[in-house]
Amino acid sequence: MEKQLIKVHPKDNVAVALKNISKGTQIDFEKQSIEVVSDVKAKHKIALTPLEINDKIIMYGVLVGSASKPIGKGEVITTENVKHQSEKVFGKTEQFTWTPPEASRWKDETFMGYHRKDGQVGTRNVWLFFPLVFCENRNIEVLKEVFEKELLNQHVSEQQLLLRSLLNKSDQSSSSVVAQPVPVFDNVEVQFITHQGGCGGIRQDSESLARLLAGYVNNPNVAGATVLSLGCQNLQIRIFKDALTAVAPENTKPVLIYEQQQMGTVDNMLNTIITDSFEAIKKANEIKRSPASISKLRIGLECGGSDGFSGISANPTLGHVSDIMAAVGGSAILSEFPELCGVEQELVNRCVEEKDGKRFLELMKAYEKSVVDAGSGFDMNPSPGNIKDGLITDAMKSAGAAKKGGTSPVSEVLDYTEYVTKPGLTLLCTPGNDVESTTAMAGSGANIILFTTGLGTPTGNPITPVIKVSSNTELAEKMPDIIDFETGAIIRGEKTIEQTADQLMEYILEVASGKPTKAMELNQSDFIPWKRGVSL
Structure with missing residues (x-):
């Protein structure tokens, strides 16, 4: 039965x-x-x-x-x-011991990655354009249009053909087949970030944004960057350079910086940027993939649009992947602190260093206080979609979400924008919001992100491949254009978590070696910095 x-x-x-x-x-x-x-x-x-x-x-x-x-x-x-109710936690209550999973199959595995001079290895090779302040967003959009059209040899999209047929009152079926764009360069991508920060808020938010953007430049998936500044904003070029020096003292990546108020007309600035950036992108294209140890992977763990099966199938599968990475010397990042409410005791007990356990509790308490001061609370975290699909309380949602972190020791605890430096499992303080969290993990060095969902979400990232993992088969069949991997066989009892995790590991290595994710195919490149302060 x-x-x-x-x-x-x-x-x-x-x-x-x-x-x-x-x-x-x-x-x-x-x-x-x-x-x-x-x-x-x-x-x-x-x-x-x-x-x-x-x-x-x-x-x-x-x-x-x-x-x-x-x-x-x-x-x-x-x-x-x-x-909602969760246990109160005051500190470490027991000594933690861990038996790593059998990982001999993966110990000597490699992927084809981009080796950087600092020892990091990228899964993509991206030339990144971004502004220091929202005033430059329009110029970034102009550059995006120019570079994407020319470097990708973009053809008319399916949606353009549809609109054209509607305007001409013709049959949509008569539209010609859309050809896939053929890139000019085969070893480098161009990606573009815009945001609403850099000025107008408290100085701490601008400094935090500087650290986040510096983390993006330091991420192994980035070959170099073109940076636009207005000139008078809070996030001064000096602040960004200081942040980059702090995270990458020996940075050798090319970073081209332009200040509009020093360059005259928009056309003059854009022409200079295009000329300089094209030459730098040509050089970045010379970097080739070569074999790298699986230990060079730094995997971000995310969930969004979760359902009542997420904590039973998809999240435990990520947890086993996380344990495999810890066993072979790789790294995993567990974030979304509001979704760790209720499992603090387990995570504190798993911290290798007592100071990390204390810091985790301090960050959690400070975060929760800021939420309460704003008139809300962690108990308001489950979304209407979560509740509709069985996640009734924040602690219930959190207990399932925390399964992504597996069972391994916690090697370090970091605040937002701090960069991962140790192998094993890292706890990174971020919001539970999907895009703010994935944005943060890429800024802290994740070169792959695994993203579980039970309801479906298109989230991607400008520099880091996001692998979408569904908790159930129905979602994978309904949204095949956004789901990369599904774990429904666990729910049906046809596969174990361990078997599914091994299959996911194989898929991760394919993506790390260049296979595009569904989010990449859709050009889904989401970037939202976490704004902790108020606007002034």
């Missing part, structure tokens, strides 16, 4: 519905008979025991909420009968 429920951890007092279950259904589960007392949608949870008001809700073996009303055995868990 097809399995209808799953209990994630032996301590749990709720189970997850693997399919829609009708009211009155009798289920034999763990040597007891459970009558489902209300209709339950797939991905939602039912109580395995009767619960009184304030009784704890346990899932993934941790506290994820408490009953706000009496809940009967077999009754569905909802926002109407459960409220």
Whole structure:
């Protein structure tokens, strides 16, 4: 008989519905008979025991909420009968030991990457254009149009042909087949960033943006950069150069910087930029891929548009990949601090250095205080889509999201814009917002990002390949243009987490060696800096 429920951890007092279950259904589960007392949608949870008001809700073996009303055995868990609750954490409570997974298969694996002089290895070779201030966004857009049209030999898009047919009142089917663009250069890409920062806010935000942009230049996926400045903004060229020196004291990458208020007309500035940048891009194209150890991978771990299966299939798969990377000397980055609420104790106990455990708690508490001061709280984190698909409380969402970090020791804890320097698992303070978090991980050195989703999201990044991993097969079939890899076989019981992680590792190596992700094919290049301050 097809399995209808799953209990994630032996301590749990709720189970997850693997399919829609009708009211009155009798289920034999763990040597007891459970009558489902209300209709339950797939991905939602039912109580395995009767619960009184304030009784704890346990899932993934941790506290994820408490009953706000009496809940009967077999009754569905909802926002109407459960409220957010998580354990208080004050410090390390036990010594941590770890048994690495069997990773001999991966120890000597390589990928074809771009070797940089500082020892980092890129999975892409990008020449990056960006402004220091939003005033230069228009000039960046002009440069983007010029370079993309000429360097990619862009043809008319499918959407342009559609509009043309509508304007001409012709049959869309008569449109000619859209040819794929053929790049002029085969070893370098051009990418463009715009943003709304650099001036108008507190100086700390401009300094933070400088560090983020410096991290992008230092990322191994970047060959060099063209930087535009207006001249009078908060984020002065000097501040950016200081940030770049701090993260890359021996930087040898070419960085071309132009200040509009020193260059006269827009045409004069743009003509100079195009001439200089083209010569630099030609040189960057001379860099070739060559074999690199898998230990040179620095993998960002992200989730967005999560559903009730994310913490059971996709996120644990990333967790096993993270453990494999730790075992072979590679790196993984777990971010989204609001989505670590409720699992702090486990993460503190996993910190190799006691100072990192203390710093993690300090960053979490400071972040939560800033949210409360703004009139909100971490309990407001689950989105309407999360709740609709079974993630009822922030702690429940967090417990599943944290599975991306596996079980390995935490080697370092970093604040936003700090750069990863150690192998193993790093905790990086970022928002839970998908794009702000992926933006931050690329700025901290991630050369691959794994992004799990149960509902679907198109997010990509200008410099780092984003591999979209779906928690269920239905999503992969519905949105094949944005999903790279799916883990639905775990839900069906057809594959183990370990088997799925091995398959994902193979896919990661293909992408690291040049296979484009779906987000890259769609030219999805999202970049949103985290603005922590106010506008002045």
